[in-house]
Amino acid sequence: MSxxxxxxxxDELRVLIQEVVRQTLKDIFRDPDEGLELREDFKSxxxxxxxxxxxxxxxxxxxxxxxxxxxxx
Numbered sequence: 001m002s003x004x005x006x007x008x009x010x011d012e013l014r015v016l017i018q019e020v021v022r023q024t025l026k027d028i029f030r031d032p033d034e035g036l037e038l039r040e041d042f043k044s045x046x047x048x049x050x051x052x053x054x055x056x057x058x059x060x061x062x063x064x065x066x067x068x069x070x071x072x073x
Contacts, residue, residue, distance in 0.1 A: 005013065038046075053059050066073055 008016065063073065
C-alpha cells in the first residue's frame with residue numbers, strides 16, 4: 001500500500017523531500033570510477049609525468065590556473 005502526499009504531515013513531507021534531494025545529489029556527484037583499479041601501465045605513466053613536472057619545476061598552483069582562466073575561488 002502506498003501513501004498519498006496529501007496524507008503526510010508537513011514534517012513527514014519535509015523528511016521525504018530531504019531524502020529525495022539527498023539521494024539525487026548522491027547520484028549526481030557519485031564517483032563513476034569508485035572501486036575500479038588503475039592499470040599498472042597507467043600508474044607508471046602518471047608517476048613519470050609527475051616526476052618530470054616536479055623536476056622541471058613546471059607545477060602550477062590551482063590559484064594560478066584559476067587566475068589564468070579568469071576564475072574566482
